[in-house]
Amino acid sequence: MTSTYASIILLFPLFSAAAILLGLKKKANISALVATGSALLTLVLSVLVLNAKEWSSVTLLQWSKVGGLELGIDLKIDQLSSGMMLVVTGVGALVHLFSLIYMKKDAGKARFFAGLSLFMFSMTGIVYSANLAMMFIFWELVGVSSYILIGHWFEKNSAADAAKKAFLTNRIGDFGFMIGILLLWAATREISFDGLSNAVAAGNMAPGLLAAATLCIFCGTVGKSAQFPLHVWLPDAMEGPTPVSALIHAATMVAAGVYMLVRVSFLIEASGWAADVIAWIGGISALLAALMATQQNDIKRVLAYSTLSQLGYMVMACGLLASEAGMFHLFTHAWFKAGLFLGSGAIIYACHHEQDIWKMGGLKDKMPVTFATFGLCTAALIAVPFTSGWWSKEAILEAAYKNDGLLFPIAAGTALLTAFYMTRLFVVVFFGKGRDSHVAGHAHEVPMLMRAPLIILAVLAVLAGFALIAGPVLGDEYAKYSQFHFSVPAIVSILTLALGVGLGLKLYAGRDREPVNIKLFANKFYFDELYAKIVKLCQDSVAAVARVLDGLLIDGVGVGGTRGFANMTGNALRRIQSGNLQGYACLFGAGVLVIVLLALL
């Protein structure tokens, strides 16, 4: 039964996208309802799958079978994928509902909802895939559908550029991912997770090769989950509509990278030093992103850098061989970050699409529901004790404390910065007085259909960490994470929280202008400029070489020579093809003679 449900969960969004693109495009409202309906249906089915707990694997489509290589659309239904599906469809359904209002008057509404459905289809494919090939296919589909969604307002240059940047940056990571898959296939002749797991456990791979393959696979995560040094696309991707940011930059697309790491955790565990590299990349990303977040003025960008930073935590956990902790944080983070993004969407909607926090202010009274829900989600993000974020971050800090002496201070520092920049955001947006009368002056609470998702997400932000919720979704072994006990990480965590919030209040309470100015952070450590320089340099030098080669070798000798030869023979052959029947019969006879001679001599 569960396998049927899972197949429907996978295929329904595809049907919805196809129906909209092929038939309903002109009927925007029906399109929106079809997509939302499909999202809600998949949510219900996900709950049923999770409830039934019948784990199985099912082959939906045997795509091709060449030698020992069997490529297929195989669904793997287990605790991990079912739990992840609940996150994806849960956040997805809420985002669909929110978008019904947010995108109400958009000209490309039907296209937007078709993109959402396509995205849900791709994401579901990643979650359910039982082999790396299928995961890669859907990985790329996620890339394509995020391109469509980020670039939804493609008439804006910045949106089109951001979509392109996201796509290209991801391509770099995906290239490594593909090499990793090929390496694993070459070494073990296995492509399914189960088969690979057995092969690795049997010690069929040389340690060096295994580490290399793991790092290549990890490249996929670096791209998709926007880890250092491929983190540059995520903040720009905020050019997409805000519900998209909530969906793909909080709960799904960027989480796919971490989900994949959890799926291949058996590789990481066996890979030795590669695990350390992964942990350090995660730690560095977490810290750098938190530093950059402190100086951003665009409400969505702050959240974007915060996402980067939290993803860094998760990746670090996976590298520290505590993938359960990573998955736990993914789970809790999905709810509160989606809540924050949708909350920011509500604020932006109320403020007539203004995103600069220094033009807002005093929204506390005008948007009480948004204020309350945003506050609860912020509390979870900065890990106020007993909120969901606290439990999961605690698990990661614990892992860092146990495993690596240096990563723990980094993680703790990130926690401090998180508390600091979120306090800054919260204080500047909701307190003080409205700084720009055009923006904050006319703000008012958003409609019910937008408030409902916020409230649901806020409730989950607080409660999702408790064993009551996390247990059934992620597995009973997660119950141990939500039991409080005193330890060094717990104390450090509370101290950093107090320090961060205190510092934030001290600096920003009652301010109307940015009191600190750190150019390096505001300009994101100049990564974009650096990459642009490098790309330009490489491109220019390759282009110069290519120009010489193209002119002399390709055009001159290659094309010219081939063309001359082909023309000459073509004309000669045309002469033989005279249309003269006697001639043909004669040539036929000659052919007979040649073949017979060949046979007999």
Place this chain on the structure above:
Amino acid sequence: MPAYYLEIAVVVLGLVLLLVEAFTPPQHKRRIGWAALAGIAATFLLLLTVKSHCGCDSPMWQFYDDSSLSLFFKGLALLCTAFVLMLGLEYLPVLEKYSARAGGGPATGEFFALPVLICAGLMWMASAIDITTIFLSLELTTIGFYIMVAYMRRNVGSLEAGVKYLILGALSTGILVYGLSWLFGATGQTGLDAIRTALPSAARGPALFAFALILIALCFKIAAVPFHFWVPDVYQGAPTPVTAFLSVGSKAAGFLVAIRLMEPFLAVESLRTTCIAILVAVACATLILGNLAAIPQGNFKRLLAYSSISHAGFLLLALASDRHTGELTSTRIIAFYLSAYLCMTLLAFAVLIIINKSTGSDELKAFDGLHRRNPFLGFATLIAAASLAGVPLTAGFLGKFFVFIAAAGAQQWLAIGIAVAGAAAGFYYYFKVIRHVYWNTAPEGAAAIPVSPVAKSLLIILIAATLVLGVYPQLILGLL
């Protein structure tokens, strides 16, 4: 139900159509076409219910094989005939113009009855496992084609093509009979099974002589170099649906016969090396000539003629790379390649017929600016050309890819090199068509090109088939 009832049904269908045709008034000849189409479609449905190796007792099984391979090629023949009949319906106006009786109305009824009889021959050929039945069925199709090629009796080109095909065809038939008689002389057997057991003890010289003669005759049927000279002229002169039929149906059946007849020779180690060498040599010559000669062509029909030759080269290469282990036997590769070839070639011919009906020209120039005159037709041309050239995600790509796999397994490196160069040249001349469709502008005052509902459904089916086979080859491979 034994499979040979199908052939009987098709023959009866053909005869009934001929009878009815005599009493049908000229303005209603189109109905004969629809009746033939319905009959063929019904037979195809019947075929789906037939299981291979029915086990019933009959003397027929000495001559007749009903393995899944045979049934597959029967299906191919039926589908091809159905598509050709649809093309014929589309082509009717042109046909009426050139087939008028002296002082009377057009005589187009037989044009729909003859393909049915040819189809019976093709289906029989798919099952023939005795050299006598192979020969008979081959002649049944060939004689049908003689008439079909020359059908437009008021058109000099069609008549000339008919004469050329008749004379060269007779020549090749003579050589085939001669070769078969040597085979009989060497082994004393007519059944292929018996020949397979007798051949290893046969004298080497006569066996190889028989091989060479049979190969020559089959090369004529499948349009391989150096017995291809008829192809461009006959293709260009014949009515276009007949050209399509020749290029797909005749070639498919020819290849199945080639697989059957070559197999006993290739199984004998002492003959094998020579036989393979000759096959590879013919394949290489076909690839080189077919592709090079296609480059300067400015006439789409002639271009397709050379394309047909070049595809024969790929298929021969697959035939020469037997003993490829694993899932992809050369038989399966050939079956897949021919299915792909059927889709894309019929697609190209369908486009050509539609354009010819509007513009009266087969030249590439008639395709100028097609994407503006009818975007759907332009897209169909794009798919056909891309698949013929072998762009990934089309059926044509996988066909070529499988051939390369098999050839690499057989270590035919030189032939692979030539095939790669040929495929590259193919990109040039097929994309030339795309250039005409999308880049060149239509001549002043060119009108939109209408597409009838029948033609449109045919195009949609073929486009879909080309794309589906391009990503899901298992659909065909799973049948064998």
